[in-house]
Amino acid sequence: MVFTPISSGGVAGDFGSPAPETAPSDGIETRPSETVMTVKPKRSEALRQAIEERIAVGEYPPGMRLDEVELATAFGVSRTPLREALIQLASSGVIEIRPRRGAVVSQIDPQRLCEMFEVMAELESMCGRLAARRITEDELDELRRTHEASRAAAEARDIDTYYEVNARFHALIYQASHNTYLQETALQLHRRLRVYRRLQLRVRDRPHQSFSEHDAVFRAIETGDAEAASERLRAHVTVQGERFADLMASLHALARKTA
Secondary structure (H helix, E strand, O other), X not given: OOOOOOOOOOOXXXXXXXXXXXXXXXXXXXXXXXXXXXXXXXHHHHHHHHHHHHHHOOOOOOOOEEOHHHHHHHHOOOHHXXXXXXXXXXXXXXXXXXXXXXXXXXXXXXHHHHHHHHHHXXXXXXXXXXXXXXXXXXHHHHHHHXXXXXXXXXXXXXXXXXXXXXXXXXXXXXXXXXXHHHHHHHHHHHHHOHHHHHHHXXXXXXXXXXXXXXXXXXXHHHOOOHHHHHHHHHHHHOOOXXXXXXXXHHHHHHHHHHO
């Protein structure tokens, strides 16, 4: 395994642009009072992001065992924050904790992955419909700021920052649905698909396409057009046709790269 050691001063600056501080349970903070992209993530969250990114780019391929001692040594951290990061990854299904083997990168077959994205699209569609009807002025202001932050990241071609702001954009829409059960369910599946959604952004020009789709979603929510918000979010998240082929091609390329 190839690792990038981190400095003793902390992990946030070593794993790319800092993301907003997040709750340990899901990695996505949705409190509207906070400014987007200004708070450094805690050490275990930064480790989770770093390991997740290496899984997304194929450095840690499906089926690979993640040795705690090697990871802790290579990243220059104690095993406590590392274990917290692995627990977060396991809770989202990115890795599995197996008896006598420890942490292993999960494998998902294409059919299962397609089914998961189908469900995600419908959950997001419902969130968008309700958000267009129920969003508060404060929530709309926060969504607008997040949307502008994603514009800047897309224009800068900063995929890592775009991914983090993109995740927050979606989480804010879940919150604005004002349906706690729907929000929790959407966040849970979003966490499960996090690696694959990050991988999608590595397809050529996808961040710009994603931002354009976000813009249509934001305008629909801003104007209170519930049906447009619903349909545009469904289309944005659905992985089918060429988009699914692109994702599969990326996964196959990673498999060849790590074979």
